[in-house]
Amino acid sequence: MRLLRIVPDDTKFDFMRFRRISFPISALMSILAISLYFFHGLNFGIDFKGGTLLEVQSKSGSADLAKMRNTLGGLGLGEVQLQQFGGPSEVLIRIAEQPGGDAAQQVAVAKVRNALGSDVDYRRVEVVGPRVSGELLSYGVVGLGLAIFCILIYLWFRFEWQFALGAMIANVHDIVLTIGFMSITQIDFDLTSIAALLTILGYSLNDTVVIYDRIREMLRRYKKMPMADLLNASVNQTLSRSVITHVTVSLALLALLLFGGQAIHSFTATMMFGVVLVGTYTSVFIAAPILIYLGVGTGRDAYSSSASDKP
């Protein structure tokens, strides 16, 4: 049986030269993502904004959105959003946080339940009060920062500080671009999005560490190879692994995306973007070349390459 070879043996792509294109592109994309975040904003879900979310299913076939909108609009609950969710009989209702503290949110839910009566089945009801939402948001941000910090410390111990810094720049780049993606698509930004961001972080690092591991090994073995060649060789040698791994992860994510249902849709869509699109690109085109700028291997005799030294 002939085995599948996605990446041929002994590729010799000049990834390092591409940094003259990839760095400006990444900088531009990051700036774009940051400005999207500030000017377009994220679609904060109730976890962070507070408020009420109800997922209802009409008991009599298709749900009449216009009628429901009318009924709920007359309750004086401020902003009420209705949205088809999954099948035609399922509707997602979002109610903005009510003024008047935690008890007021419960009153709003009771009103909606009264108004819709027993025509619908309540599949999901989530109410997050103002205090909890504030805490969840700060936990999320602190968690993300804490994770980056811990990983940084670990990498610093395992490698040299340049590697840790390079990984962190790559990391922040991933997170920033993913947040930009969330802003463009206006995917619900909730607790599971934080989970998605942290997983992207983990995966992207995983990838970066594999390449860095190889770079470290090459640095020990070829003391005289020019840095750019060494980095190129390292990335090329690990290329087959990177591609195969990302194909398998994409396959797993694709299954979740197609069949996992609405409940984890925003999670998997974010992961797909972050892990598959950004993560791979980052480790190859950002994390590795940035080591040149951070001065890895400058202690060596970097510019006197000899033919016998090539791998």
Add this chain to the structure above:
Amino acid sequence: MYFTRWKAAAVVLTAFVVCMFAVPNFFPEKTVQSWPKWAQRHMVLGLDLQGGSHILLEVDTKAVRKDKLESLRDDVRRVLRDARVGYTGLAVRGNGVEVRIRDDAGMPAAQTKLGELSLPLGGILGGSGQRSIDITNEAGNLIRLTLTNAAILERVRQSVEQSIQIIERRVNELGTVEPLIQRQGTDRILVQVPGLQDPTRLKELLGKTAKLDFRMVDTGMSPEQALQGRVPQDDEILYSASQPKTPYLVEKRILVSGGDLTDAQPGFDQRTNEPIVSFRFNTSGSRKFAQVTQESVGKPFAIILDNEVISAPVIREPILGGSGQISGSFTVQSANDLSILLRAGALPAPLTIIEERTVGPGLGADSIAKGKISSYVGAGMVIVFMLATYGLFGVFANIAVAINVAMIFGILSLLNATLTLPGIAGIVLTVGIAVDSNVLIYERIREEVRAGRTPINAIDAGFNRALATILDSNITTFIAAAVLFYIGTGPVRGFAVTLGIGIITTVFTAFTVTRLIVAYWVWWRRPQRVPI
């Protein structure tokens, strides 16, 4: 690549035993219950999968503080009265109580007696040196008693503990399976009730303080008069619980309180056939109630629940038996609920719902189905891809990943962990990571083969070099999972748990199981070339 016999046996045994712990999940609950205790451990489905309510309650710290301040004021009054010290202007102010002693002669006595009110916190043992009240003297014989924050915290802590017991009694009356009630932080209580169709009733049972008082109605003045003019100092206006809201002028003094009840049961009035709640007092309650009703025949008294008047019957004859009934436009359901609340007792402080997440059983079942389909499809695609890429070694990888997933289920069962939908996503992602460890090893072997090593040498070097990388890359992902576990709640935590366990089992299988399979194959076939 060499495994000693006992080492190989240890690996196989460990993997087998851990996998075996997953077995109870595949049998119905009934069957598993007949097994020995140690074999009964199994995964619990999260609320998002089996349906149910997650409700986070918070003790009203303000109410606790207010209560505590008022009782401090009463204590000060009692102490000064007992010590026969003249005082004026006793009142709650800000975070404390202020009182002005009339003349200088009273000051020493007042200071010692009031000083006795300040108690060391944390009992006799564990004394932290902090006291419950700070006492300061100011100009003009003004004494200020301030409640310390530690004292309030202590009280909040106690309130949470008492509330948990009371909530347990209330929720158990709903007859649901395995409700979870636990403290969160200092002033919060988490209630999780699986398999509940409609949480409205649960929330009603949780949201009521259920403070029941019996007090006299003041007939010296009509409520309307009192509302227009001045409410007498010892009275207050309370409204009826039923619509329309009618005002009652009731005394502040509590004759008998709900704490004196021993039992409450729903029933029907024999004459009118209306739903009622009948109750029985304990000995001291009976005595007090008998005395009051003897003195006040012909006068009305009020039955008050959470500061609302349920009914205000006139005492026709002394009630000596220590039992009675409450009637007042109940439905069968509300009479039933009130008797549950009265039996369970009153909460020491009001509770507010600050977070609620309810999933209906229909959505839960859908989520399970979707989780299953996506896992099967995802696993299927990965298996086929690995076979196409690595052939025989792909078979090895797939076996290792299957063992890996079985071990995840085993460990989750061993921990009685909760499986949530994001948790299933975590397992699917672990499959990706687990495959990656095999990819790392195989790619390394390919490289070593290209570098001109003999098959056995290449395989050996491939494993050795790749394992260091696997360890490094997995530790970073594990750090992310650990942080998620630490900051996350509910479903997110479920994701972190499966991801974290998945990483551990992945490292284990990569270092042992995969290696053992390949080593055995090498020993058996003595390959001339590596088929990858």
